[in-house]
Amino acid sequence: MTTPVTPGAAEAARLTPAAARALFRAGLSTATAGWSRGFAQANVLIVPQSQAFDVLLFAQRNPKSCPLLGVLEAGQTASELLAGGDIRTDVPKYVVYEDGVPTAETTDITGWWRDDLVTFIIGCSFTFESALMDAGIRIAHIDQGVNVPMYKTSIRSTSAGRLSGPTVVSMRPIPASQVSDAVRITSRYPAVHGAPVHVGNPADIGIEDLGRPDFGDAVEIPEGHLPVFWACGVTPQAAVMESRPALAIGHAPGYMLIADARDVDYQVP
Amino acid sequence: MTTPVTPGAAEAARLTPAAARALFRAGLSTATAGWSRGFAQANVLIVPQSQAFDVLLFAQRNPKSCPLLGVLEAGQTASELLAGGDIRTDVPKYVVYEDGVPTAETTDITGWWRDDLVTFIIGCSFTFESALMDAGIRIAHIDQGVNVPMYKTSIRSTSAGRLSGPTVVSMRPIPASQVSDAVRITSRYPAVHGAPVHVGNPADIGIEDLGRPDFGDAVEIPEGHLPVFWACGVTPQAAVMESRPALAIGHAPGYMLIADARDVDYQVP
Numbered sequence: 001m002t003t004p005v006t007p008g009a010a011e012a013a014r015l016t017p018a019a020a021r022a023l024f025r026a027g028l029s030t031a032t033a034g035w036s037r038g039f040a041q042a043n044v045l046i047v048p049q050s051q052a053f054d055v056l057l058f059a060q061r062n063p064k065s066c067p068l069l070g071v072l073e074a075g076q077t078a079s080e081l082l083a084g085g086d087i088r089t090d091v092p093k094y095v096v097y098e099d100g101v102p103t104a105e106t107t108d109i110t111g112w113w114r115d116d117l118v119t120f121i122i123g124c125s126f127t128f129e130s131a132l133m134d135a136g137i138r139i140a141h142i143d144q145g146v147n148v149p150m151y152k153t154s155i156r157s158t159s160a161g162r163l164s165g166p167t168v169v170s171m172r173p174i175p176a177s178q179v180s181d182a183v184r185i186t187s188r189y190p191a192v193h194g195a196p197v198h199v200g201n202p203a204d205i206g207i208e209d210l211g212r213p214d215f216g217d218a219v220e221i222p223e224g225h226l227p228v229f230w231a232c233g234v235t236p237q238a239a240v241m242e243s244r245p246a247l248a249i250g251h252a253p254g255y256m257l258i259a260d261a262r263d264v265d266y267q268v269p
Numbered sequence: 270m271t272t273p274v275t276p277g278a279a280e281a282a283r284l285t286p287a288a289a290r291a292l293f294r295a296g297l298s299t300a301t302a303g304w305s306r307g308f309a310q311a312n313v314l315i316v317p318q319s320q321a322f323d324v325l326l327f328a329q330r331n332p333k334s335c336p337l338l339g340v341l342e343a344g345q346t347a348s349e350l351l352a353g354g355d356i357r358t359d360v361p362k363y364v365v366y367e368d369g370v371p372t373a374e375t376t377d378i379t380g381w382w383r384d385d386l387v388t389f390i391i392g393c394s395f396t397f398e399s400a401l402m403d404a405g406i407r408i409a410h411i412d413q414g415v416n417v418p419m420y421k422t423s424i425r426s427t428s429a430g431r432l433s434g435p436t437v438v439s440m441r442p443i444p445a446s447q448v449s450d451a452v453r454i455t456s457r458y459p460a461v462h463g464a465p466v467h468v469g470n471p472a473d474i475g476i477e478d479l480g481r482p483d484f485g486d487a488v489e490i491p492e493g494h495l496p497v498f499w500a501c502g503v504t505p506q507a508a509v510m511e512s513r514p515a516l517a518i519g520h521a522p523g524y525m526l527i528a529d530a531r532d533v534d535y536q537v538p
Contacts, residue, residue, distance in 0.1 A: 049322070052322050053318070053321050053322040053325060056322060056325045056326060056329065057325060057340055057342070059329075060325065060328075060329070060337055060340065061340075068329055071329065071330075073326070073429075073430060160342075161342060
């Protein structure tokens with residue numbers, strides 16, 4: 001099988017979710033910020049049924065970092081969020097964890113699939129980036145052609161069963177004059193992390209060096225911009241790994257599931 | 270032990286949640302509409318851990334009828350929602366179901382308690398009745414001194430695992446001129462069922478006779494009033510019973526847990 005060629009940024013932005021997923025299913029692996037503009041992107045976390053109650057309760061107790069868009073019950077591989085697709089092949093990159101340790105990065109988890117695996121589809125802040133750009137707010141990681149920077153913070157999640165861990169955030173530099181616009185716009189998307197959890201000094205939330213993100217890539221912070229932090233759907237993945245389950249599978253941070261839902265479907269008045 | 274005397278309506282309305290729960294813990298058993306005005310009331314559903322994922326997923330998929338206020342993990346009997354209390358004694362009446370069949374009504378479930386029981390605390394529309402009354406909307410079942418009427422409808426819930434069933438609604442007659450106020454006010458309480466699911470003709474949602482509710486008591490519908498229907502937290506109880514678990518325990522409809530949270534805590538702008 002020949003791996004498809006990565007489309008340019010303008011072409012990727014115009015792809016339908018189904019067309020994007022078809023490329024990933026054929027083996028293309030790329031970070032998805034800016035892809036399929038106007039459609040929702042999502043985090044994916046797959047765990048055995050024995051862990052599933054804890055994950056669902058963790059999401060219920062941490063709605064800001066873990067807004068659930070959908071749950072595929074044990075053994076289900078299809079969902080109306082990825083019509084005609086398959087959750088085992090349609091994410092551009094997966095990380096397989098065994099006993100909490102990453103043991104493989106892959107574009108196809110069919111070989112790991114079991115009938116007791118439950119899939120959680122969790123909102124992603126990429127979803128509201130279209131709305132920010134429509135308001136004239138530039139997105140640094142898209143402009144710079146890299147993955148969004150993500151950081152573990154000193155903000156603890158509310159624990160659930162065996163699960164506890166740090167809140168993970170994504171960061172976007174925003175000009176001081178546009179911070180209130182960014183807050184106002186993203187607060188209308190509570191299902192995809194909503195308003196920022198922090199604006200300004202990274203040390204306040206335990207981030208030592210913005211130049212060294214825990215996931216994704218560093219971005220330059222232009223003069224006159226403030227770092228603005230949103231809760232990130234990698235949070236439950238971090239908590240699950242700390243509990244060291246025999247098997248868990250997540251998307252690779254920034255390599256998201258592109259869903260059929262429109263971003264406006266998750267907008268409140 | 271002497272059972273406490275039932276307080277009059279005015280006194281019940283002024284009781285703190287802790288004082289109300291102390292009466293129930295001492296054996297008082299009464300429907301709670303109008304009690305502890307200004308505080309949240311809640312549905313309770315208790316199931317073994319083996320059923321808990323299905324119940325939590327059912328709540329996630331049916332947020333209108335099953336808005337979760339809290340979950341007590343396996344074996345937990347205390348919660349900040351009932352400070353100083355005990356979930357086994359603080360509800361004014363419980364129904365115990367074995368194999369899906371009610372086998373006992375009781376004010377104390379200590380004898381049935383097991384360390385694998387998980388408790389779901391689910392929002393109740395009694396919570397927004399204070400706000401309706403503050404706006405000059407009379408609540409028929411409070412005026413008439415009876416339990417709220419509840420009905421099974423033809424609106425199916427979204428199923429989850431082994432759980433499926435009808436949406437249960439509560440009904441309040443509202444004067445035609447105040448229907449839009451009732452919609453506007455209750456829509457600000459999404460965590461306690463929010464806006465009505467139906468206004469007017471009961472036959473449209475499969476209710477044959479308003480005079481014969483499935484739970485609670487019938488109320489008179491005065492001339493010029495429309496029946497208005499809100500999703501009800503008895504819905505998950507109805508679904509769990511259809512799945513016939515070996516053991517499940519719910520509150521008796523209308524006999525609610527009175528929580529320490531204020532009703533305004535669940536109000537959105």
